[in-house]
Amino acid sequence: MFKNYFKIAFRNLWKNKGFTFINIAGLAIGLSCFILIALYVTNELDYDRFYPNAERIYRVDADIKFGGNLLNLTVSSDPMGPTLKKDYPQVEDYTRIYASEGSKIVRKGNDYFNEEKIVYADSTFFNLFPQTVLSGETKTALFEPNTVVISETAAKKYFSTTNASGKTIEIDQKPFKVTAVIKDMPRNSHFHFDFIMSMKNVDYQWNSFLSHNFHTYILLRPGTDYHAFEKNFTQVLEQHVFPQASQLISGLTSMDEFRKAGNMLNYSLMPLTKIHLYSQRYPELEANGNIQYVYIFSAVALFILLIACINFMNLSTARSVSRAKEVGIRKVLGTRRKSLISQFLSESTLMALISLILAIVITYFVLPGFNDIAAKSMSIRDIFNPTLLPFLIALPFIVGLLAGLYPAFFLSKFKPVSVLKGRTNAGFKKNILRSGLVVFQFFTSIVLIIGTIIIYKQLHFIQTTSLGFNKNQVLIVDGAWALNKNDEAFKNEVLKLPGVESATMSGYIPVNSSRSDNTYSRDATMNQKNALSMQTWKVDYDYIGTMGMQIIKGRNFSKDFGTDSSAVILNEAAVRVLGFDNPVGNKIYQNFPGGAGSVMKVYNIIGVVKDFHFESLRHNIYPLGLILEHNNTIMSFRINTADVKPLIAQIKNKWTALAPGMPFSYRFMDEAFNNIYRSEQQVGKISITFAILAIFIACLGLFGLVTYMAEQRTKEIGIRKVLGASVGQVTGMLSRDFLKLVLIASLIAFPVAWWVMHRWLQDFAYRIKIDWWVFLIAGLIALLIALATVSFQAIKAAMANPAKSLRTE
Structure with missing residues (x-):
């Protein structure tokens, strides 16, 4: 039975190639946008989760306020890690990373190279962050001074082979023994090192709780609540920090007194799996992402997918008039409503499946360009992510069901007598659902337009504001x-x-x-x-x-x-x-x-x-x-x-x-200044790309609705023209209702866009004001694009020969 449904569905789609192409193209573009953003979001959410004990690893952060200056640090003191391991049984292990300032010079024969991905680490580094070993072993790799573990890239660069363990390399004019070669760290790690040197080579170890220079990570034992463990930092402050602070600050009698004076020294734990998206501190080992952007782009992906589905529904409904007599004949011949619904759902599901396949092809070709914009290195193979793949498999059936449900019920409820007499008008003006869908489409598009304009205005402000120094030349x-x-x-x-x-x-x-x-x-x-x-x-x-x-x-x-x-x-x-x-x-x-x-x-x-x-x-x-x-x-x-x-x-x-x-x-x-705002630039580029696509998809839907309305009002248009109506009058009549919907969408979008962008701007101490003309421009852009889309089909309908539309009367 299902085979027959799909066979008939394929024939119907092939018979109406133009409609099929527009419908599939709109849905495919929407699905491709959704897949691209889904790949981006899953990539951001997957950072550091590949480590075996990722859920039990935490970084020790510090918040310090003294003398009016607030510092939110990712580093803690030299003795913090060893102290936590020694005094608290909940700590199973720890490791420290010391990233010295600037690059180091590594020698290869008579050539020298600047290397920036180079750090010192404790011998326990690989206990917390195990890596794939290509040569040597990491268990005891950093026990001794003058030892170094290098990446696959570094091994090939300096030794032309990954079998480099036991060899010697010169770093800052000091010889180091390569004790292991590891595979390049996964791209979804919040740090990437090519050289990891023994901590015993750090020139100075302060042993002071007041100097914060080490990224300290701890591994808590299974079942330990890290929030409960954070309370132990109060004891650390009293037992270890206060004795040293009292030597520096005259008259200091307790840490409570220190806090009452408006000062702060607090330690907290940052879960490893949250560092990439939630940590905006100093000094990060690498630039992190931002959870706000994940939320924003997730919403954009959902909205674009909904817009595509809405178009699918509207275009299918627009085509329903031409199939009304087919439905009437089928009902006269005894076809049940259930069978008709199944038939139309089969058609929509088939189109959704074809759209998904086309969307994956589109994604494959545009992904390299998207990677450039988003500064990612995602692959089409990432769709096999266990989180994403099941959803993609179910997606065409969900979309087919949602997108085909309304047209299926809309068509199958036609009465045979009415449709065979040509009375199929369901009333455009009375269809609140369809009007609401158009409003939603343009609401989303206008919010994206406003967001894009404000992001670029803020970036322009950053580029042109007085910095107090001259960054040019x-x-x-x-x-x-x-x-x-x-x-x-x-x-x-x-x-x-x-x-x-x-x-x-x-x-x-x-x-x-x-x-x-x-x-x-x-x-x-x-x-x-x-x-x-x-x-x-x-x-x-x-x-x-x-x-x-x-x-x-x-x-x-x-x-x-x-x-x-x-x-x-x-x-x-x-x-x-x-x-x-x-x-x-x-x-x-x-x-x-x-x-x-x-x-x-x-x-x-x-x-x-x-x-x-x-x-x-x-x-x-x-x-x-x-x-x-x-x-x-x-x-x-x-x-x-x-x-x-x-x-x-x-x-x-x-x-x-x-x-x-x-x-x-x-x-x-x-250029160095511009790099500070690279993430905002990426967000701006992504926003404008998807704003354009959202408008394009919305216009496809608008095109379908105008087609639907023009077909339903064919005889009315013919009568008006016979009675003397001009092309302009007919075009205005057909366009008026749609332009009203765009205006309604604008009025709803304006306050929502203001709220979202106002919150985004709060991240900047120095920021623009949101001008009223931004909303006016966004509304006009949407209105003009909608007008152009509507006018094209409306003029075509207005210029049709009235004799043809009245011939059957």
Whole structure:
């Protein structure tokens, strides 16, 4: 029986090729969009779940507020991991990762390469994060100093084989024994390392609970409630943190007193499987995703799928008029309503199956482009994900049922006498369901349009807002420490080149670089009222000028003042926290543990620099100080030339002459700044892509409805034309109802879009206002597209010969 249903269904679809193509194409595009977003969402949700004990692994995070500066850290102190393992039986194991600042130089013969995916880790690393071993073994791989585990990629790069265990590799001019080669870490891991060196090679281990530099992961024993375990951190604070903090802060008698003064030091556990989507802290081992975007794109996928199904229903209903007499004849010949429903459901299911196959083909071809936009490396094989595959298998039957149900019942309820006499008008205006579906389609499209416009407005604001420094035309040379004693010579040689205006050496730049947080006080004896936590950047005399920053009080560093080696220039945020009315001439004190109020160094405030952004615009500007101290981590050059490539080639030649064999690595500051907002740029591109597709699919449905209405009102149109109605009048009559629906959709979409985008903008400390014209433009775009779609078919119907439509009367 089912075979017969599908056979008849196939013949009917083939007989109406134009209708079939439009219907299948609309549903296939909608399904393809759904599959693409589903692949993206499942990829995001699957991070780190492949580790055997993923559900029992947690990272120790720290929230610190002291001296007015709030830090949400992914790192904890050196002794935190060992202490938790020793004192708490709930902790089965732990490991620490120390990611030192910048890259390291790895040697291959006479060539040197900068490697950034390089960390130190405890020997227990592979207990928590087991990897596929290609050579050697990982159980004891990091027990000894000067040992390293390398990835498959690194092994092939430096040894041309994965069988590299037992061989020696030079890292930062030190020999390391390769104890194991592991397969490249899975793409859905929140970290990826090519070199994992023994923790015993870390040059300094603080053994201080006040220095936070280690990513610490713990493995809890089965059955342990991690929320309950977090309460133990109160005991850790009292037993281990307080004794050291009381040496630093004069008069501190308890951690409760510390908190009552408005300060904070809290530890918490972040589940491994939530790090990628829920952790927006510092310093992340890699850039993470955002659970908000997963929610948003999941909703978009569902809405686009619903739009496609709605179109399927509307187009099938539009075609129903031409099949009304077929239904009437079948009923006269004794066909039961149940059989008719089964027949029409078979047709819709068959089309859904064909649409799904076509959708998978479309997905296969567009996936590489989508990967580029979303910065992913997804494969069509990912549809076999055990979470996604069962749903995809059931999808055509669900869609076929939902999309075919209404047309099936709509057609099968026709009375034979009525349909054979040509009276099949079900009344467009009275069909609230169909009108509601059109409103829903354009509601979704308008929300996507508004969201896309606001995302791009915020990105434009970020690009054009005053940052407090000039990011344009600045060439950054990383790893300048490889020049050793030739760093000043390199700087001076490059300054001689035409097109180079100024140069500076520093440890930090006001785009994504590392942090250096230190604690200072207004007085020689630190207490909770006079303390300030701020970043401290080591710079040279030319830093402020090269970066285009502005001194608003006092002066810049100068070689004319020998005392500037103990001088500091503060930003406005630091001055506000310290409470200085006239900061220039005052002192601040850097304090380290070693006795109550012990002072390490005294700095004279010689100037105040206008606040500048050195983090994402999601964050406020925090206190910062610039000190004059040699640091050749980064070399920055302000250039002024239209032809950059020859200048870079000249700079590289200078580098090669002074640092033979050392890798030359450069970037531009404006590009580094843009990379901070890569995720927003990706979301913007994805949003505009799916907004266009949603509108296109909605217009297909609108086209179907206009066709349906024009067919139902054929005789009415003929009579109106005979009585003198113009083409314009008839077109207006047919278009009016649809345009009203688009207006209704706009009125519903506006407040919803405002609420969603308002919440998204709250992630930015510096953000745009949502202007009223954004909604006007979005509504007009939807209205004009709908008008163009409706007018095409309406004009066609209005221009038809009335004699043909009235011939049967």
